[in-house]
Amino acid sequence: MTASQKTITIIGSLNTDLVTHTPRVPTGGETLTATSFSTGGGGKGANQAVACARLSRPRGSVSSDIAVKMVGGVGADEFGPPHIEAMKKDGIDTSGIRVVWGQTTGVAVILVETGSGENRILLNPGANYTLQPEDFLTSESLGTPKPDLIIMQLEIPLETVLQILKTAKQAGVNVLLNPAPAVRLPDEAYEAITHLILNETEAAILSGRSVEEVEADGFEWQGLAIEFLKKGVRNVVITLGAKGAYYATEERSGYVMAEKVEKVVDTTAAGDTFVGAYAVSIARKGGQEQIDDIVKFSCRAAGRTVERQGAQSAIPWADEVTGMAA
Numbered sequence: 001m002t003a004s005q006k007t008i009t010i011i012g013s014l015n016t017d018l019v020t021h022t023p024r025v026p027t028g029g030e031t032l033t034a035t036s037f038s039t040g041g042g043g044k045g046a047n048q049a050v051a052c053a054r055l056s057r058p059r060g061s062v063s064s065d066i067a068v069k070m071v072g073g074v075g076a077d078e079f080g081p082p083h084i085e086a087m088k089k090d091g092i093d094t095s096g097i098r099v100v101w102g103q104t105t106g107v108a109v110i111l112v113e114t115g116s117g118e119n120r121i122l123l124n125p126g127a128n129y130t131l132q133p134e135d136f137l138t139s140e141s142l143g144t145p146k147p148d149l150i151i152m153q154l155e156i157p158l159e160t161v162l163q164i165l166k167t168a169k170q171a172g173v174n175v176l177l178n179p180a181p182a183v184r185l186p187d188e189a190y191e192a193i194t195h196l197i198l199n200e201t202e203a204a205i206l207s208g209r210s211v212e213e214v215e216a217d218g219f220e221w222q223g224l225a226i227e228f229l230k231k232g233v234r235n236v237v238i239t240l241g242a243k244g245a246y247y248a249t250e251e252r253s254g255y256v257m258a259e260k261v262e263k264v265v266d267t268t269a270a271g272d273t274f275v276g277a278y279a280v281s282i283a284r285k286g287g288q289e290q291i292d293d294i295v296k297f298s299c300r301a302a303g304r305t306v307e308r309q310g311a312q313s314a315i316p317w318a319d320e321v322t323g324m325a326a
Helices: 044-055 080-089 126-130 158-171 200-207 211-215 221-230 270-285 291-305
Strands: 006-011 015-022 036-042 066-075 093-100 106-113 119-124 149-152 174-177 195-199 235-239 245-249 253-256
Touching (some): 006 270, 036 080, 044 066, 066 080, 066 126, 066 270, 093 126, 106 126, 149 270, 158 174, 200 211, 200 221, 245 291, 253 291, 270 291
Parallel strands (some): 006 066, 149 174
Antiparallel strands (some): 106 119, 245 253
């Protein structure tokens, strides 16, 4: 890490993905023959760290103006240490990942429908839940030097996320929260969130609406985004899948169309790629005046991801995505 680098620290989950591709999801009591099976690194925290690392530089480059650090936990099993080594190959600082004896590495069982590319996921958190609030009581616990941006999700204990938000606010560190899997948050949590990135379902849950309401044709996203802004969030981005994304700040708001893709193969890590692209661009550009271009680049990066199978294996490098961060 050099003095000129911006530092993005991801505090979150590391999982091993067990991925099965199937023509359709079986019904209760039904057995189907799958078309393929694979394993790979996953977890929303690890995926977003990989996305930050790759989208900060072209493939093959060993240097970047962005330093990416992962903080989390894995088990002392057959999945944990190889996961760490794979992240090192992407140029990620893994010194913040603890190997926990007596715990399994988190595992995600993923079913992908080959026709639509849609996925369904069952998650066992394992060592991810060893990250506790008392681990993050001081500004020094966030890293030295302080990160320019912290990224979190909700695949570690909620109490830990809330404590990190409190500590980061006291330390003056910007936080990007991707609230997945979504749960209702206390109102005071929003005051510490600089960037809130969430999809339609997550937006419904956090705002107390039904999924059917927000997915209805003509739903007005501006009103929902304003609710989050009034609670203290400074930047809100709602990803809308094939419809693109809606963003809102105190100064501006708007829609960005989705990137056109050749074929949707697998949507597993599209949201994580969006977060990584956004984070890298924000770390470099800083202000809100380029928010439209930042969201466009993030949609473009996510579009490259859905054209490929897998989670981390599908995340593109900067030279595979045209746009500002590339």
